[in-house]
Amino acid sequence: MKKKRALLFLRTLTARAYVRVFGQMREATWIVASILGGFFTMATYMYLYRSIGTGADFTGIVVLGGFMAPFFANVLWGVAMQLYWEKEMGNLELMLVSPAPLSAFLVGLSVGGAMHTMLRALAVLVFGVTVFKVHFVTVHLGVAVLVFLVTLWAMYGLGIVFSSLFLYHGRDAWRTADLIMEPVNVLSGNYFPVRYLGMGLASVAILVPTTLGLDALRQLLVPSFGPVLLGWRVEVLILVGLAFVWSIVGVWALEAVEYKARRDARLTLRWQ
Amino acid sequence: MAGLQSLRATEVVCMDNAITVDQVTRVFTRRGSEPFHALRGVSFEVPYGEIFGLLGPNGAGKTTTIRILATLLLPTSGRATVAGLDVEREFAAVRRLISLVSGGETSGYGILTVEEQLWMFSQFYGMQTREARQKIEAYLKLVGMWDSRRLQMNRLSTGMRQKVNLVRGLVTNPRVLFLDEPTLGVDVEASVVIRHIVRDWVAAEPDRCVILTTHYMAEADELCSRVAIVNHGLVLANAAPSQLKQGLDAKAHYEITLDRLDKTRVQQLAARTGPGSDLTLTTDKVTNKPMLIAHLQHEGDIGALIAALSAEGSTLEYMRKLEPSLEDAFLKLVGRTFEDEEEASSAVS
Numbered sequence: 001m002k003k004k005r006a007l008l009f010l011r012t013l014t015a016r017a018y019v020r021v022f023g024q025m026r027e028a029t030w031i032v033a034s035i036l037g038g039f040f041t042m043a044t045y046m047y048l049y050r051s052i053g054t055g056a057d058f059t060g061i062v063v064l065g066g067f068m069a070p071f072f073a074n075v076l077w078g079v080a081m082q083l084y085w086e087k088e089m090g091n092l093e094l095m096l097v098s099p100a101p102l103s104a105f106l107v108g109l110s111v112g113g114a115m116h117t118m119l120r121a122l123a124v125l126v127f128g129v130t131v132f133k134v135h136f137v138t139v140h141l142g143v144a145v146l147v148f149l150v151t152l153w154a155m156y157g158l159g160i161v162f163s164s165l166f167l168y169h170g171r172d173a174w175r176t177a178d179l180i181m182e183p184v185n186v187l188s189g190n191y192f193p194v195r196y197l198g199m200g201l202a203s204v205a206i207l208v209p210t211t212l213g214l215d216a217l218r219q220l221l222v223p224s225f226g227p228v229l230l231g232w233r234v235e236v237l238i239l240v241g242l243a244f245v246w247s248i249v250g251v252w253a254l255e256a257v258e259y260k261a262r263r264d265a266r267l268t269l270r271w272q
Numbered sequence: 273m274a275g276l277q278s279l280r281a282t283e284v285v286c287m288d289n290a291i292t293v294d295q296v297t298r299v300f301t302r303r304g305s306e307p308f309h310a311l312r313g314v315s316f317e318v319p320y321g322e323i324f325g326l327l328g329p330n331g332a333g334k335t336t337t338i339r340i341l342a343t344l345l346l347p348t349s350g351r352a353t354v355a356g357l358d359v360e361r362e363f364a365a366v367r368r369l370i371s372l373v374s375g376g377e378t379s380g381y382g383i384l385t386v387e388e389q390l391w392m393f394s395q396f397y398g399m400q401t402r403e404a405r406q407k408i409e410a411y412l413k414l415v416g417m418w419d420s421r422r423l424q425m426n427r428l429s430t431g432m433r434q435k436v437n438l439v440r441g442l443v444t445n446p447r448v449l450f451l452d453e454p455t456l457g458v459d460v461e462a463s464v465v466i467r468h469i470v471r472d473w474v475a476a477e478p479d480r481c482v483i484l485t486t487h488y489m490a491e492a493d494e495l496c497s498r499v500a501i502v503n504h505g506l507v508l509a510n511a512a513p514s515q516l517k518q519g520l521d522a523k524a525h526y527e528i529t530l531d532r533l534d535k536t537r538v539q540q541l542a543a544r545t546g547p548g549s550d551l552t553l554t555t556d557k558v559t560n561k562p563m564l565i566a567h568l569q570h571e572g573d574i575g576a577l578i579a580a581l582s583a584e585g586s587t588l589e590y591m592r593k594l595e596p597s598l599e600d601a602f603l604k605l606v607g608r609t610f611e612d613e614e615e616a617s618s619a620v621s
Binding site: 004007008011012014015016018019022023024026027089090091093094095096097098099100261262263265 | 397424
């Protein structure tokens, strides 16, 4: 029985990821806009830091920030908002009527979303290295990839928690996502060292996985850069903890919101 | 699919009834407004092999009943089962056995092709891809959409989309298929195809059942072996459409077009036809010829009426027996026509 449930989970995950990966590839203009958007945001900070003469280290952290930023945007708009959008499209009730758990849909969305976002993230990285001649130290490249994957896990776990909350909030979800986006960009230190926030604010910011993931990646790939938050090993341990916590809370929140949907009849209907 | 079938074998308790609904109520509460009693103690049973219709105006409680049975809503009180499984406590097992198709549904993703969309939904039921593709091909051919399989969903007409929705509901081989207004807004050709397929599908296997909600009385009359007339959260009647219509009155009703008839002779004709006969003379709107509307106490009285007309020198040009409709049954049970009831409900809400 466990094997059958696991198969159902995997098939649901694959099918939902397929929509993200292959379906959205059909929107060529979206891909071009997404890549160019990433490039120009990064370029703005590049020229800013170069104009005030901060040195090559700063340009390195900007490229890594530009690499990670679209993933959080995807977590927020592509995972957290998704159940709400599925409700609006009339898909949520079909997802609930099927035997697949809601978590399988959201993990599928996360996997598909991460793969899709990787295109923009890699484009930023390639532009950074080729256009702006940014140099990274690749001695710890394998560890950096692992740190990146753990960060993604924790981020998308947080996205699943948000998806339940946003579904519960209904029409306010859009505004809530908008409200979250920019403060998280600041707290994550996407385009500056998060240490400059001060330890008080930074200790709050570590609840957002991007903060620690980005700081750890910067330590591993731009080791000459000084103002770090914590040692990267400590940061990875905290990230693993966050990944587990957000995943467990996410699954619990989905079950809770589904029960509420069935009890109150206010979450699966488009007009509510 | 093999996995799904074995799940059925091990988990499904064999019961005579596909559906049982026992004194189910559902109350919707909203802050600042009075509680709304959508269902007020609804009870019915549906055996396998049946297409069971829930008939009623908007807000009658049809969709609420379906949503409870499809595990999307909890009943406020009472108990409902699907294939012997409690929809409240055993909802995960129920979901393996059911499928839901709603009218006007825009589900799925416009960016996917028809066959991608159907494959995606089949995966949500754990089907193996090869079996899913075989079934998708078979059903798309059945609805005449195999050639459109590579069209993106956002390019389909309403009728085509609804055919795809029906295929989605059938591909996973449910035991109980819920159809909530499946032909709403759909053109005549697509409606005929949908009705035809639903009838064949339920007849193909003995352990299948369809629960249909519809506005269209003719659709319920054509498809359903039994119909529950629902209004204001109550089941007012539950019987075969023919029984519901027969129960209206024992009189026989006819429409007779004649070449000529003197209107002063109508009363005498009624007296010669038989006791309790009621005749009204009007004009056929198409031919402009005299038309007699006859309400006869007994069906056999028609012979006496034809003989009397013949004696009057009238030639019978056209005759039609007027069968009572489900609309008449609704009128008798509710006291208002379907449309009037809907208008009254929307005025109240």
